[in-house]
Amino acid sequence: MLQPNQPTNLTRSEPAARSKLHPLVDWQFDRSWFDELQARLNRNGPWDDWQLYQLAVEAHQAKQVTSFDELRCLRCLPSLEPMPHQISTASKVLHEMGGRAILADEVGLGKTIEAGLVLKEYMVRGLVKRALILVPASLVLQWVRELNQKFGISAVAQKKEHTWQYDVVVASMDTAKREPHREKLLSQDYDMLIIDEAHKLKNKKTTNYQFVNQMSKKYCLLLTATPVQNDLDELYNLITLLKPGQLGGQSEFAANFVVDKRLPKNEDQLQEALSAVMIRNRRGDGGIHFTKRIVRNIPLSLSPEEKALYDGVTAFVKERVVETIADMASMLSLVTLQREVCSSRDAVFVTLVNLFKKTAEDSPLRAKIWGLVENIRAITSNTKAEKAMELIREIDDKVIIFTEYRATQEYLLNYFRANGLHAVPYRGGMNRGKKDWMMDLFRGRAQVLIATEAGGEGINLQFCHNMINFDLPWNPMRVEQRIGRVHRLGQQHDVRIYNLCTLGTIEEHIVSLLHEKINLFELVIGELDHILERFEKQELSIEQQIARLVAEAGDGTDLQRRISGLGDSISRIRSEVQSEPELEEEDAIGNLLDAVGQSISMEASP
Amino acid sequence: MNERQVHRYVQRFLDAMDCTVLEKSPAHFKVKLSPAADRALTNRPYYWSFVDRTGADPETMSMLLVTDRTKFEAAEAAALAQQQAEQPPKPNPESPLASATDAALARSFGFVHGEVNTIRMPREEMHFGSRRLDQLFDASQAAGSYVYLFQEPERKHLLPYDSTPYTAWLGVNLKVEFACDRKREELYSFGVSLASGQCVERFHDRLLELKMTPKLPPNIHITKNGLSLGKALSTIEQTIERKLKNQDYSWAAQARERLDDELDRIRNYYEPLIASALEENKPAITEQYDKRQAEIRWQYEPRVTASAINCGIFHLAGID
Numbered sequence: 010m011l012q013p014n015q016p017t018n019l020t021r022s023e024p025a026a027r028s029k030l031h032p033l034v035d036w037q038f039d040r041s042w043f044d045e046l047q048a049r050l051n052r053n054g055p056w057d058d059w060q061l062y063q064l065a066v067e068a069h070q071a072k073q074v075t076s077f078d079e080l081r082c083l084r085c086l087p088s089l090e091p092m093p094h095q096i097s098t099a100s101k102v103l104h105e106m107g108g109r110a111i112l113a114d115e116v117g118l119g120k121t122i123e124a125g126l127v128l129k130e131y132m133v134r135g136l137v138k139r140a141l142i143l144v145p146a147s148l149v150l151q152w153v154r155e156l157n158q159k160f161g162i163s164a165v166a167q168k169k170e171h172t173w174q175y176d177v178v179v180a181s182m183d184t185a186k187r188e189p190h191r192e193k194l195l196s197q198d199y200d201m202l203i204i205d206e207a208h209k210l211k212n213k214k215t216t217n218y219q220f221v222n223q224m225s226k227k228y229c230l231l232l233t234a235t236p237v238q239n240d241l242d243e244l245y246n247l248i249t250l251l252k253p254g255q256l257g258g259q260s261e262f263a264a265n266f267v268v269d270k271r272l273p274k275n276e277d278q279l280q281e282a283l284s285a286v287m288i289r290n291r292r293g294d295g296g297i298h299f300t301k302r303i304v305r306n307i308p309l310s311l312s313p314e315e316k317a318l319y320d321g322v323t324a325f326v327k328e329r330v331v332e333t334i335a336d337m338a339s340m341l342s343l344v345t346l347q348r349e350v351c352s353s354r355d356a357v358f359v360t361l362v363n364l365f366k367k368t369a370e371d372s373p374l375r376a377k378i379w380g381l382v383e384n385i386r387a388i389t390s391n392t393k394a395e396k397a398m399e400l401i402r403e404i405d406d407k408v409i410i411f412t413e414y415r416a417t418q419e420y421l422l423n424y425f426r427a428n429g430l431h432a433v434p435y436r437g438g439m440n441r442g443k444k445d446w447m448m449d450l451f452r453g454r455a456q457v458l459i460a461t462e463a464g465g466e467g468i469n470l471q472f473c474h475n476m477i478n479f480d481l482p483w484n485p486m487r488v489e490q491r492i493g494r495v496h497r498l499g500q501q502h503d504v505r506i507y508n509l510c511t512l513g514t515i516e517e518h519i520v521s522l523l524h525e526k527i528n529l530f531e532l533v534i535g536e537l538d539h540i541l542e543r544f545e546k547q548e549l550s551i552e553q554q555i556a557r558l559v560a561e562a563g564d565g566t567d568l569q570r571r572i573s574g575l576g577d578s579i580s581r582i583r584s585e586v587q588s589e590p591e592l593e594e595e596d597a598i599g600n601l602l603d604a605v606g607q608s609i610s611m612e613a614s615p
Numbered sequence: 616m617n618e619r620q621v622h623r624y625v626q627r628f629l630d631a632m633d634c635t636v637l638e639k640s641p642a643h644f645k646v647k648l649s650p651a652a653d654r655a656l657t658n659r660p661y662y663w664s665f666v667d668r669t670g671a672d673p674e675t676m677s678m679l680l681v682t683d684r685t686k687f688e689a690a691e692a693a694a695l696a697q698q699q700a701e702q703p704p705k706p707n708p709e710s711p712l713a714s715a716t717d718a719a720l721a722r723s724f725g726f727v728h729g730e731v732n733t734i735r736m737p738r739e740e741m742h743f744g745s746r747r748l749d750q751l752f753d754a755s756q757a758a759g760s761y762v763y764l765f766q767e768p769e770r771k772h773l774l775p776y777d778s779t780p781y782t783a784w785l786g787v788n789l790k791v792e793f794a795c796d797r798k799r800e801e802l803y804s805f806g807v808s809l810a811s812g813q814c815v816e817r818f819h820d821r822l823l824e825l826k827m828t829p830k831l832p833p834n835i836h837i838t839k840n841g842l843s844l845g846k847a848l849s850t851i852e853q854t855i856e857r858k859l860k861n862q863d864y865s866w867a868a869q870a871r872e873r874l875d876d877e878l879d880r881i882r883n884y885y886e887p888l889i890a891s892a893l894e895e896n897k898p899a900i901t902e903q904y905d906k907r908q909a910e911i912r913w914q915y916e917p918r919v920t921a922s923a924i925n926c927g928i929f930h931l932a933g934i935d
Contacts, residue, residue, distance in 0.1 A: 042923035087744070
């Protein structure tokens with residue numbers, strides 16, 4: 010019945026009165042209710058219920074937007090606790106910027122939360138109904154989840170043509186700008202457009218830029234942690250997309266504000282112009298203080314049977330490496346065997362059986378593989394699993410266990426169940442509903458979650474602060490992702506990380522590399538990206554480099570020497586990276602951007 | 616709305632919709648929905664069209680509505696603890712039969728958790744702002760828009776032929792929205808006597824003090840209407856316009872100022888751009904300029920709109 014903005018629905022004569030209440034203000038009185046009332050009188054009904062009539066009025070009284078200024082959405086979101094800088098950012102966008110802004114917080118300060126607050130507030134006030142959120146494809150589901158779970162906004166991920174009809178749609182930029190979608194989106198008016206990773210719009214000539222420029226939108230948020238990467242023009246383009254003329258025409262901008270690509274002039278003026286459209290919160294000098302990470306390596310000795318299997322597999326791998334001569338892919342898969350033994354016999358069993366099937370029937374390898382399988386039979390217990398069990402009992406609180414292998418996961422589930430411990434699984438292949446269910450179970454009654462996947466769409470487990478790395482990925486980013494599940498904004502406790510580490514195996518070397526050389530577990534969030542980016546610029550991914558070392562190393566000490574060489578080069582890069590922020594302090598653009606926002610320092614209160 | 620208000624609201628909604636409450640506490644309801652409530656709340660149009668077409672007996676859904684999460688969860692935890700304390704330890708859950716069933720299920724469905732493998736009653740959080748509560752709000756509106764009611768007589772009539780005079784009123788609850796790039800709202804309620812044409816404010820409050828019924832009570836007669844519904848409508852329009860004209864419009868002046876600033880800004884950007892553009896590019900840039908202008912007007916232009924929440928004809932005792 011409330012459709013003040015859709016005059017097309019009112020078909021009868023003089024559907025609404027339009028006049029002026031004040032010289033500046035249009036006034037519209039919707040009469041559609043009256044026509045309907047008359048129609049019902051003529052037809053003698055049907056009539057609605059008096060109780061529900063009263064309830065409808067009460068609903069509107071409760072939802073009434075009583076003032077222009079307050080942030081009403083907060084009272085609708087009892088379980089969301091935004092941080093003070095997020096709230097102040099949202100209200101600045103709403104009340105001072107008219108709903109068009111660049112949110113340029115540094116990584117990890119919660120741009121998504123800020124954007125969600127702004128969107129929710131407009132929705133609660135009835136100023137936004139249709140919203141489009143364009144993000145990189147890998148973030149689509151994460152956005153959908155956050156909007157739904159944290160903000161109670163029914164956002165859907167764009168999958169099919171008809172999805173565009175929903176009120177709030179999250180889509181990837183690459184899909185949206187392609188036909189037939191492009192045309193469809195350009196023919197609509199969106200109450201709000203949000204673009205994540207908006208630095209991809211810095212170049213005027215790209216289809217991304219032109220597409221967004223052509224869209225019709227009322228409110229608009231651009232999210233990026235790096236509004237300028239190389240060139241002041243990037244900043245100009247971004248702002249012009251949002252508010253054409255804010256920095257004048259292109260040539261005016263160049264004349265007034267630019268000395269050189271990276272050197273601005275008239276900074277005060279430029280900064281003023283920027284701060285009208287951009288908010289940038291930075292970590293305070295001490296950085297945001299997350300709670301502590303307490304890392305404990307738990308060295309374990311393999312049982313004689315397990316050791317025999319490990320040695321057998323190692324010998325097998327060595328032999329094969331010599332034969333296959335450094336084909337990277339097969340080398341990786343061979344080394345995987347060694348890693349699997351360190352995890353569980355079940356993991357290595359599956360791989361061996363597959364390998365056996367793939368091997369030609371007359372190959373002499375078959376006998377060797379079968380010999381290894383026989384070795385497996387001899388193993389009756391799993392040293393790591395027993396230790397993990399002991400740890401969990403000791404911790405006596407929620408624990409998340411990460412393993413790389415599905416077979417290990419199954420084994421642990423059964424092993425724990427047999428010992429009367431509630432554990433639930435989590436893996437990438439589960440559909441969304443099942444994942445959510447497993448999360449709920451873990452939050453509720455299960456003490457242990459056994460996960461094979463850490464990345465992907467956010468599993469956020471701030472309610473748990475103990476994690477066991479049953480085995481470790483070789484890619485430090487993936488280790489960081491694992492930790493990031495529990496150690497993130499909102500975690501109230503120090504996070505305890507236990508690394509199970511079998512002595513005399515490659516695992517021992519990996520743990521020492523990640524822990525001692527990279528100091529992975531104590532890095533500032535975001536730092537690892539920079540380090541790896543540089544390290545991997547050189548050649549192979551770190552995972553591949555390690556695999557090569559392992560495969561090519563002569564014996565244990567040789568391997569140790571090589572891995573420690575790798576570690577040293579990473580340490581070097583790390584100290585380079587860490588000394589850089591000081592260099593950036595000198596950077597004129599950096600200074601300019603920094604001046605636009607506030608610096609946040611949040612000492613976590615334990 | 617705090618938890619108690621939400622709880623009361625939910626209770627009254629379930630009553631009005633004829634739902635069957637299976638269990639309740641001050642913090643929750645377990646409820647089997649009535650067909651009407653199921654249609655309004657569960658989003659199962661295919662199922663309902665199936666029922667409508669085949670005439671099958673509908674099976675409505677049950678829901679657990681939690682109106683106070685903290686209390687509810689505390690109560691649940693306490694109940695569980697008590698249960699555990701009272702009950703002797705269960706017989707060995709690892710009995711061969713049980714584990715065989717689990718294993719069989721696990722083969723078909725992946726891992727199956729023994730204890731949760733029961734039918735679930737979906738749990739809904741009913742805090743202010745939650746989607747389910749909003750849905751209740753919308754359902755109230757949808758089924759509470761147009762009414763035709765009579766005041767119940769206060770006392771029994773002594774004389775069988777004594778008749779009380781009633782007057783018909785047009786009543787409407789209005790929401791007025793003051794919007795630019797920001798917004799606020801006011802609610803109004805008007806009633807106009809169709810006998811005399813007098814217009815009453817806060818009409819809804821007056822109705823709440825009375826008992827209303829959809830049935831024509833005995834021994835009453837309705838005064839002849841002195842004016843048409845159309846006339847009553849214009850009375851309401853004039854009254855509200857008069858009230859609104861006396862408001863403070865500095866917000867609109869500010870919005871207009873912002874609007875003009877924004878228009879100036881893009882004019883300074885686009886006009887030189889168009890002037891210096893190649894002839895063949897001009898139409899495209901002009902079109903873009905028009906679009907930006909339209910967006911800015913859409914965003915900032917101050918406007919006031921009134922629309923009805925709900926309305927009805929109310930027959931009240933007395934000649935007014």
